[in-house]
Amino acid sequence: MVKVGILGGTFDPPHYGHLIIAQEVLTALQLDEIWFMPTNVPPHKENAKTKGEERIEMVKRAIDDNPNFFLQTIEFERSGPSYTYETIGLLQKRYPKAEFYFIIGADMVEYLPNWQHIEELVRQVQFVGVKRPSFKVKSNYPIIEVEVPQFEISSSQLRDRFKNKQNTKYFLPDLVKQYIEEKNLYGAK
Template identity: 55%
Template sequence: MKRIGILGGTFDPPHLGHLIIAEEVRLALELDEVWFIPTYTPPHKDSAKTGVDDRIRMTELAIETNPHFKINTIEIKRSGKSYTIDTMKELATLHPNHEFYFIIGADMVEYLPKWQDIDELVKLVPFVGVKRSGYELETEYDIFTVNIPLIDISSTEIRKRLQNNRSVNYLVPERVYAYIRGERLYGDKGSN
């Protein structure tokens, strides 16, 4: 039986914080793989800032050097808003011999009571909460917690930097940055 971590997100863009979270949880829980699952339309946001194809490509570039990281486009294929309960039910059906762990940041731990069908979901998949600056890992739900180096990077901050023609070196993998610049995403003018 494979032990698989699930890291969902908009990945708009994927950054080093995502990679650190995935690797630290993989090591702490002795997971075989971590699957990055980009959302089509996130249920808690209005929309992604870039298109699906760009976000998939950036995620592929971000994870390509780690053989334990995979991309799974289950939510992209479903299109529309995706809820974790639907994704986990489908993954459990498609991969009955896998044991899944759903990885979330502390900001999402606080938001758990608002998740779609959360009481059913926590019976279906164990949650793994990781620390994030400014948030506590406190919830009424039983979750694993993993301490990781506190790297306070957000996709929102990266997009703002790019819109203001500021460098994002060392915040995103080099190949992701090259892709952003080449495709002129997020208003990047390419002069950094």
């Protein structure tokens, strides 16, 4: 059985916070792989600021140098909101020899009671909660908690930094930063 961590998100753009979370969970739980899974249409957030293919390319560039990190684009195979319950069902059919660990931030742990089909979902996948500032990993659902060094940057902060011509060095991988600047994403030049 292959132990696979899934880190979903809009990744608009992906940054070192995402990579730190993925590596810490991989190491702490002795997983074999982490799959970065960009959402097509996020059900709990506003839509992404960039096109799906741009976010996919940024994730590819962000994880390029880690042999345990992979891109999973299953949520782009269907239209409409990307509900985790449906996605996990598809992944289990496609990869029956994989045991899935779904990685979420503490902010999402608090929101779990609102997830579609959460009772069935917690039987299908092991949730992994990572700490975030101002949130606690407390839930009535079975969650493995992983301590992760705090890296206080968000994708929305990075978009603002690009838009306002502020420093973005050391916040995200150089290959991602180069792509953003080449494509003039988020107002970058």
